[in-house]
Amino acid sequence: MAGITISDKIYNQLCSAIISGEIKPGQRLEEQDIADKYGASRTPIREAFRLLHNSGLVESKAHKGVTVIELNIEQLADMYEALAELEALCAGLSATRMSVVERKQLQRLHEQSKLAVEVEDIETFASINNQIHSAIHMGSRNTTLEQSISTLRKRLSLYRQPWLFKKRDRLETSFAEHQQLVDAVISGNQEQATLAMKNHISNTSMGTLDYLMAQK
Amino acid sequence: MAGITISDKIYNQLCSAIISGEIKPGQRLEEQDIADKYGASRTPIREAFRLLHNSGLVESKAHKGVTVIELNIEQLADMYEALAELEALCAGLSATRMSVVERKQLQRLHEQSKLAVEVEDIETFASINNQIHSAIHMGSRNTTLEQSISTLRKRLSLYRQPWLFKKRDRLETSFAEHQQLVDAVISGNQEQATLAMKNHISNTSMGTLDYLMAQK
DNA sequence: GATGATTTGTACGTATGTATA
DNA sequence: ATATACATACGTACAAATCAT
Numbered sequence: 070m071a072g073i074t075i076s077d078k079i080y081n082q083l084c085s086a087i088i089s090g091e092i093k094p095g096q097r098l099e100e101q102d103i104a105d106k107y108g109a110s111r112t113p114i115r116e117a118f119r120l121l122h123n124s125g126l127v128e129s130k131a132h133k134g135v136t137v138i139e140l141n142i143e144q145l146a147d148m149y150e151a152l153a154e155l156e157a158l159c160a161g162l163s164a165t166r167m168s169v170v171e172r173k174q175l176q177r178l179h180e181q182s183k184l185a186v187e188v189e190d191i192e193t194f195a196s197i198n199n200q201i202h203s204a205i206h207m208g209s210r211n212t213t214l215e216q217s218i219s220t221l222r223k224r225l226s227l228y229r230q231p232w233l234f235k236k237r238d239r240l241e242t243s244f245a246e247h248q249q250l251v252d253a254v255i256s257g258n259q260e261q262a263t264l265a266m267k268n269h270i271s272n273t274s275m276g277t278l279d280y281l282m283a284q285k
Numbered sequence: 286m287a288g289i290t291i292s293d294k295i296y297n298q299l300c301s302a303i304i305s306g307e308i309k310p311g312q313r314l315e316e317q318d319i320a321d322k323y324g325a326s327r328t329p330i331r332e333a334f335r336l337l338h339n340s341g342l343v344e345s346k347a348h349k350g351v352t353v354i355e356l357n358i359e360q361l362a363d364m365y366e367a368l369a370e371l372e373a374l375c376a377g378l379s380a381t382r383m384s385v386v387e388r389k390q391l392q393r394l395h396e397q398s399k400l401a402v403e404v405e406d407i408e409t410f411a412s413i414n415n416q417i418h419s420a421i422h423m424g425s426r427n428t429t430l431e432q433s434i435s436t437l438r439k440r441l442s443l444y445r446q447p448w449l450f451k452k453r454d455r456l457e458t459s460f461a462e463h464q465q466l467v468d469a470v471i472s473g474n475q476e477q478a479t480l481a482m483k484n485h486i487s488n489t490s491m492g493t494l495d496y497l498m499a500q501k
Numbered sequence: 502g503a504t505g506a507t508t509t510g511t512a513c514g515t516a517t518g519t520a521t522a
Numbered sequence: 523a524t525a526t527a528c529a530t531a532c533g534t535a536c537a538a539a540t541c542a543t
Contacts, residue, residue, distance in 0.1 A: 074347050074510065100530070110512045111530090119335035131290050132518050132530055144428070151429035154374050212360070213367035217433050290531065316509070326533045327509090348509055348539050503543105510538070517531070522524100 075109050076116035083117055087126050087137055088226050095139040098127065125224045138227065142282060145228060149274035152221050153267050155214060156202070160250060160266035163208030164259045172255045175204050179251045186244045194240060201247060205254065233276045246272065291325055292332035298323070299333055303342050303353055304442050311355040314343065341440045354443065358498060361444060365490035368437050369483050371430060372418070376466060376482035379424030380475045388471045391420050395467045402460045410456060417463060421470065449492045462488065
């Protein structure tokens, strides 16, 4: 019934391992090694690699195997810029296309996050943050845009620092940015929604980029 | 030196076959069948399929093989809308980021296409058209955006009707739209460039969509 | 609904190419 | 530069799942 293949299972596990940081960027994945580890033959491993490559999580060259994608600061900045533009686009479209119900739900999500900010519940805030962004992606009524953003976010997740919310005032700042965004979307102000989202994503990306540059 | 594998060669051939329409949307690709046709075993065929899937040209389900992607009008409209937005973004960025040399080259390309319009040389116009768009993608200085657009265009190419330029006045109209676009980019007018590109892509997509709806 | 034919998924052995000494 | 070692690319055989009858 559930056409679940060994390839798929291994893909899911490798995917989690990469995103969680268990397997690090730049690390090489050897077919035999992983085949042994998961008790399978090399063939489904190759199939799993194909899916990883499809997701943009690894790069592969002929006769040189696959390695987890390693992004430099320039590439990250490039991707964050694109993400900011795409999400801003979605926000603008949402402002003109969301149904009344969707706007109310957006408002409610934002209000829920206020509680999380007050008690500094980072986990909950991060979760609601994701829901807010998802709602706006969906509100754009454009599946292609949604998919592009989803792909980008997956690739960037390798370098996401969830604890960045711990940075002084980041939770409050993020909430304030959401406020502008949500207000603009709900009132149907397309330009304002676009600007608010671009500003919001830019700020959060800056946090990550600053951190990575300081590391180096 | 050139890490050219059998998989790659077969991928390229299948890719051309699909884009040229030799293999049609909805058609199923059987491993053994294609293996026989190209005189190879099933393994490299599967690798080629993985690349096709990666390019978004086919869809694959477990135990059900791969089939060439079949898009309905809604999906096409969705993709064209996204394409228009992404290209418009690029145009806006190009207006603020292109070097002096790039602006001159853009101008020259556009002037070259004028000759093609006058003698109704569709082939040449189509070629220059591609070069103009590529120049603008590159001028945006954002690789991620460029790649997203490139991927989208590849998927849409399945349904592109190159002869649409034959439609009465489409060549002249397209040239006029380019004029607005090029002027805006060269003068550094970001908003104008964005609008001009969005308008241009919308118009060309309409041609394809109208045709497909009439077919049905 | 069960059965046979067909097709895909998996296993493993061999060959070829790349990178090291 | 040549040779050796090792990982990947390819081919073939078998197992499992799907579809049609």
